[in-house]
Amino acid sequence: MGEQDKILNEVTQSEYKYGFVTEIETDIIEKGLNEDVIRLISEKKNEPEFMLNFRLEAFRKWEKMKMPDWAYLKIPPIDFQAISYYAAPVKKPKYNSLDEVDPELIETFNKLGIPIEEQKQLAGVAVDVVMDSVSVKTTFKETLAEKGIIFCSFSDAVQEHPELVKKFLGQAVPVADNYFAALNSAVFSDGSFCYIPKGVRCPMELSTYFRINAANTGQFERTLIVADDDSYVSYLEGCTAPMRDDNQLHAAVVEIIALDRAEVKYSTVQNWYPGDKNGKGGIYNFVTKRGVCRGVSSKISWTQVETGSAITWKYPSCILLGDNSVGEFNSVAVTNNFQQADTGSKMIHIGKNTKSTIVSKGISAGKSDNSYRGLVKVMPGAINSRNFSQCDSLLLNDTCGAHTFPYIEVMNKSSIVEHEATTSKIGEDQIFYCNQRGIDTEKAIGMIVNGYAKEVLNKLPMEFAVEAQKLLQISLEGSVG
Amino acid sequence: MLSIKNLYVSVDGQEILKGINLEINPGEIHAIMGPNGSGKSTLANVLAGKEEYEVTSGEITYMGEDLLEKSPEDRAREGLFLSFQYPVEIPGVPMVNFLKAAVNEHRKYKGEKELTAGEFLKMMREKMELVDMHPNLTNRSVNEGFSGGEKKKNEIFQMALLEPKLAIMDETDSGLDIDALKTVANGVNALRSPENSTIVVTHYQRLLDYIVPDFVHVLYKGKIVKSAGKELAFELEEKGYDWIKQENDN
Numbered sequence: 001m002g003e004q005d006k007i008l009n010e011v012t013q014s015e016y017k018y019g020f021v022t023e024i025e026t027d028i029i030e031k032g033l034n035e036d037v038i039r040l041i042s043e044k045k046n047e048p049e050f051m052l053n054f055r056l057e058a059f060r061k062w063e064k065m066k067m068p069d070w071a072y073l074k075i076p077p078i079d080f081q082a083i084s085y086y087a088a089p090v091k092k093p094k095y096n097s098l099d100e101v102d103p104e105l106i107e108t109f110n111k112l113g114i115p116i117e118e119q120k121q122l123a124g125v126a127v128d129v130v131m132d133s134v135s136v137k138t139t140f141k142e143t144l145a146e147k148g149i150i151f152c153s154f155s156d157a158v159q160e161h162p163e164l165v166k167k168f169l170g171q172a173v174p175v176a177d178n179y180f181a182a183l184n185s186a187v188f189s190d191g192s193f194c195y196i197p198k199g200v201r202c203p204m205e206l207s208t209y210f211r212i213n214a215a216n217t218g219q220f221e222r223t224l225i226v227a228d229d230d231s232y233v234s235y236l237e238g239c240t241a242p243m244r245d246d247n248q249l250h251a252a253v254v255e256i257i258a259l260d261r262a263e264v265k266y267s268t269v270q271n272w273y274p275g276d277k278n279g280k281g282g283i284y285n286f287v288t289k290r291g292v293c294r295g296v297s298s299k300i301s302w303t304q305v306e307t308g309s310a311i312t313w314k315y316p317s318c319i320l321l322g323d324n325s326v327g328e329f330n331s332v333a334v335t336n337n338f339q340q341a342d343t344g345s346k347m348i349h350i351g352k353n354t355k356s357t358i359v360s361k362g363i364s365a366g367k368s369d370n371s372y373r374g375l376v377k378v379m380p381g382a383i384n385s386r387n388f389s390q391c392d393s394l395l396l397n398d399t400c401g402a403h404t405f406p407y408i409e410v411m412n413k414s415s416i417v418e419h420e421a422t423t424s425k426i427g428e429d430q431i432f433y434c435n436q437r438g439i440d441t442e443k444a445i446g447m448i449v450n451g452y453a454k455e456v457l458n459k460l461p462m463e464f465a466v467e468a469q470k471l472l473q474i475s476l477e478g479s480v481g
Numbered sequence: 482m483l484s485i486k487n488l489y490v491s492v493d494g495q496e497i498l499k500g501i502n503l504e505i506n507p508g509e510i511h512a513i514m515g516p517n518g519s520g521k522s523t524l525a526n527v528l529a530g531k532e533e534y535e536v537t538s539g540e541i542t543y544m545g546e547d548l549l550e551k552s553p554e555d556r557a558r559e560g561l562f563l564s565f566q567y568p569v570e571i572p573g574v575p576m577v578n579f580l581k582a583a584v585n586e587h588r589k590y591k592g593e594k595e596l597t598a599g600e601f602l603k604m605m606r607e608k609m610e611l612v613d614m615h616p617n618l619t620n621r622s623v624n625e626g627f628s629g630g631e632k633k634k635n636e637i638f639q640m641a642l643l644e645p646k647l648a649i650m651d652e653t654d655s656g657l658d659i660d661a662l663k664t665v666a667n668g669v670n671a672l673r674s675p676e677n678s679t680i681v682v683t684h685y686q687r688l689l690d691y692i693v694p695d696f697v698h699v700l701y702k703g704k705i706v707k708s709a710g711k712e713l714a715f716e717l718e719e720k721g722y723d724w725i726k727q728e729n730d731n
Contacts, residue, residue, distance in 0.1 A: 428532070433569040433623075435553035436529050436562075437583035437639065438590070447582065451573025451622065 029086045035059065038186055041086050045155055045189075050166050054175065058185030061176035068179055071313055071342040072371040072403055078249060078284070085187040085220070144202070149233075150195040151206055154222050157193035164195055168226050172255035172290045172319070180251040180286040180313070184220045188253065191222035196231035196262070205461050207236035221252040227262035229295065236464050238269040248273075250309075251286045260295030260322070265303070267460050269468050272308035277366075279338030282310025289316035293325035293351075301328035302345070303459045305468040310339060315373065317346035320354035320382070327356040332453040334472060335368035335400070344374040344391075344405075349382035349415070358389040361453050364400035365476065371403040376417055378410040385415040393423040394452050396445070396476075446473040482507050482678045483528075483548075483647055488539035490520075490527050497523045499703035501539070505647070508675040512689055512714060513682045515700035516722040521682045522566060524700070525651040528680075529563040530556050543647070558590035560646030564636040564653050571623035576635070579623045580605065584642055608641040612668040630661035637668040644672070649680045654688035666691030686718035701729055 029040060038059050042052040067078070144151050150161060157165050175185045196202055227233055237254075250272065256264050266289075275282025285308075291300035302316035312335075318327025329345035347356035356376065364370040376387045393402035404421050426448060434444030450457065450469055457465050483505040490498035497520045505511055515521050527534045528541070530553035541548040548556060571579065584604070585595040596604065609616060612634055624632050633653055640648055650669070654662055669679065669692050681692055689697075689711065697713040698705045701722075706729050707713065717725075 427569070429569045430571050432529075432531055432553065433565065433571070434579075434583075436557050436565075437579070437643070438554050438557040438586040439582055440552075440554045440586075443582065443586075447574050447579070448571055451571055454573035 029084055031084045032081045033059075033083070033085060033187065037085055041187060041189065044086065045158070047158055048162050050162070051158055054169065055186050058175040058182050059187075062179065062182035062186055065176070065179045065182060071373070072369065072405070073311055073313060073340045073342050075284070075311060080183075083249060086189050143204075147200050147203070148197040149200060149202055150193065152193055154188070154191040154193050154224065157224075161193070161195070164226065165193065165224070168224060168255070168257050170255075171257055171294075172292045173253050173288050177290075178288060181253050181288040184222060184251045184253045184288070188220040188222035191224075191252070193223070194225045194233065194235065196227045196233045198228045199230045200228075201231065202233040205234045205236050205464075207238070219248070219250045219252070221250075223252070223254040225254075225256045225264060225266070227256075227258045227264045227298075229260040229262060231259075232263045234265040234267070234461060236267045236269075236461060238271070238464070238467065248283045249286070250283050252288070254287070254289040254316075256291035256300055258291065258293050258295060258298035258300050258325075261297045262295060263299040264291065265301050265461075266291070266316075267464055268302075268304040268306075269460075269464060269471055270304065270306045270308055270312075271471055273310075274308050274339050275310040275337065277337045279310070279367075282339070283308065284311045285309035285314065286311075287314040289314065290319065290346075291317070291327070292319045293322050293327060293354075295325070296322040296351075297324040297326075298322050299326040299328075301326075301330070301459070303328075303330040303456065304332070304343075305453075305457070305460070305471060306331065306333040306341060306343060307471050309341070312339075312341040312343055314341075314343045315346055317348070318356060319348045319350065320356065320385075321350045322354075323351040324353045325351055326354070328459075329356075329358045329360070330456040330459045331360045332363065332456045332468075332472070333360070333370060333372075334363045334449075334476065335365070335370040336476070337366040337368060339366070339368040339370075341369070342371045342373055344372045346375040347377070347387055349376075349378040349385040349387070352381065352383050352385070354382055354385045356385075356387045358387070358391070359456055360389075360391045361456055362391075362393040362402050363396070363449055363453070363472075363476075364393070364402050365396040367399045369401040369403065371405060373405040373407075375407040376409070376419075377407075378412060378415045378417065380411045383412055383414045385412075387415075387417045389417075389419045391419070391421045392452070393421075394449065395423070395425045397425075442476075445476055449476055482509075482544065484542040486540050486542075488527070488541065489537045490523055491535045491537050492523065492533060496537070497534075497703055498527070501700075501703075501705060503698065503705065505678050505680065507646075507678055509696065510673075510679045510681065510692065510694045512694035512697045512711075513680060513700055514684065514686075514697060514714065514717060516726070517684065519700045520703045521684075521700050522651055525563060525566075525649045525680070525682050528556075528561065528649055529553060554586070555590075557643075558587050560644075562640050562643055562645030562648045564633075564640060564648065564650045566652040566655065568624045568627075568632040568636055570625045570627075572625050574623050576619040576621060576623055577602075577605070580619070580639065580642055583639070587643060605642065608638060611641050611671055612638045613664050614638045629656040630658065633657055633661065633665055634668075637665050641668065641672055646676065647678050647680070648672075649682065650692075651682045652684065653681070654683055654685060662688060663691060686714045689714045699725055701725055 038055045042055055173181050176182045194206060225235055258264050272283035272285055293300055300318050306312055316329055320327050327347050333341050333343050335341045345358050358374055360372045362370040362372055372391045378385050391404050395402055402423055406419055408417055410417055430448055431441055431444045449472055457468055460468055485501050485503040488498055488501040513521055536549055581601045588595055614634055653665055694711050697709055697711060699707040
């Protein structure tokens with residue numbers, strides 16, 4: 001084994017740095033899933049009838065569905081009856097100042113490097129922190145309210161703005177869209193809701209941090225973002241999770257609706273616990289993210305940096321319904337040790353003159369498998385539409401795998417679809433060149449990988465890009481420089 | 482400064498260097514010449530610590546310490562610099578970030594305070610003039626899209642920033658036109674000092690018109706077969722390498 005491989009092994013085998021569990025009293029319901037559990041969740045959350053019906057419809061459909069097996073993933077059997085479907089911190093705080101918040105929670109955020117107190121002041125970021133399933137803290141709500149922007153937990157939205165929730169929930173991801181989306185629709189506990197009114201540019205980046213923190217509790221987040229005519233919003237989501245042995249199921253749904261000339265930028269940094277270096281533990285992440293460009297000239301862009309989870313199953317997509325609408329997908333996906341990722345995007349062109357771009361950068365290390373799976377579909381009516389896809393894979397050693405599964409369906413003659421793909425192994429010459437300038441191998445790999453991913457990282461909002469770079473570094477300490 | 486004793490080096494089981502002895506004192510410039518395949522670049526890479534070169538016997542002492550014990554990055558931080566024959570491209574990594582990281586790694590190693598972005602940019606501008614480096618180049622990715630001449634200038638520019646004690650120029654003249662050659666040589670000469678030493682590895686004599694060596698060594702089939710003053714370079718230019726080959730093949 002070469003020196004470089006040794007170092008790569010060392011760095012890739014370093015332990016997950018955010019592994020810790022916070023002891024906060026948690027209210028957990030009995031394990032198992034049936035209609036009574038659904039009713040209990042809905043009741044605990046004091047939901048109106050339409051929500052209960054939505055959940056029940058989803059559950060009844062989910063019961064008849066089978067877990068998908070088409071992804072390039074080895075998924076251990078999941079016992080859905082062995083999971084508790086609801087956990088809420090008992091001390092649900094509604095504080096105006098941080099002094100009133102449970103000090104242990106503050107400590108957790110400090111360990112994560114998420115200083116709420118600074119974030120309140122810095123960079124104009126409003127943070128809606130989701131600790132397990134219930135929103136714990138919402139900031140900047142007042143400022144946003146002045147502009148008519150609604151940014152709150154999903155539960156609050158159901159209570160305070162039921163008409164909006166009822167109108168848009170399930171519009172991008174129908175209840176029975178797929179196995180995991182149906183499960184989420186049935187049992188989702190909380191998440192974020194965002195509504196930008198007509199003609200309003202959201203003055204700050206909206207951001208949410210997700211975190212799993214109760215053993216054996218599946219996490220089912222639901223996010224709904226609605227951008228009304230001529231509005232704009234940039235939305236950030238990032239997460240880390242504590243180290244533990246039990247596999248944890250995570251099945252989130254994110255829906256975005258963009259109306260006429262509205263623009264939504266959705267950025268994610270995902271760092272769920274990936275399992276230890278022997279492949280034990282880690283989060284199973286089955287996420288459905290979809291945006292509908294419903295209005296003319298609307299635009300939705302997804303940017304994601306994926307470094308975590310034992311299994312990732314995720315295809316942020318755009319349905320380009322409105323004429324002249326635009327969809328974008330920019331992704332960096334890192335896998336290390338025994339991580340498996342099957343991720344990519346779908347771009348469905350329905351409106352005329354619609355445009356989409358896909359840039360996917362996969363980075364594989366350890367014994368991991370990293371797949372890009374994408375669908376570009378241009379419907380007969382989507383005349384003069386265009387897509388450009390670029391899928392690059394970077395391998396850090398000989399034991400990892402990179403795979404590309406592009407699907408292209410074009411049903412009219414005036415549209416143009418382009419697909420480019422490359423696969424390369426990290427250059428020993430590049431690493432030696434850095435070494436010779438005094439830069440050690442770990443830093444060199446970090447630098448080279450960040451350079452490789454730069455095109456995507458540049459799409460992230462400034463404050464997030466820095467965090468993403470650090471994450472790449474850590475995951476490749478955990479395997480990429 | 483540098484002392485090489487009876488050095489044997491193999492690559493993929495094939496012996497390339499077969500008993501090299503070399504002493505370099507502070508302030509000296511040594512030229513290592515020889516026909517293609519004689520082991521010149523191997524010697525340069527072994528000194529820098531490239532992995533696939535296996536030292537089978539012999540020793541190298543640098544600044545009084547065992548060089549072979551040290552990692553490539555520690556050798557660099559202790560002032561050993563290799564100007565690459567083929568500088569490597571690193572897409573997406575801006576030169577300025579790369580150089581700042583390099584300079585600060587050196588400073589950290591020496592226990593000095595790391596430079597801020599502002600301090601570094603100031604330092605960079607000064608050194609850029611020294612080697613006539615176009616300011617645009619530092620905004621580009623490392624060596625990406627650089628012409629052959631720009632790449633070589635960039636090596637000298639990095640050398641100026643890192644201020645090495647021992648610089649090894651591996652075929653720095655190859656692929657350069659006469660103007661670029663002069664610029665590169667001027668850069669090297671400007672960085673000379675009584676404390677610093679340089680090894681110039683080259684096939685041709687022409688670079689030595691501009692960088693005047695104190696000693697010239699001829700490497701042939703993995704051994705230094707001749708050492709003399711700068712006049713040896715002229716002799717080689719005039720007669721070629723055939724007489725060396727004949728002398729040693731018999």
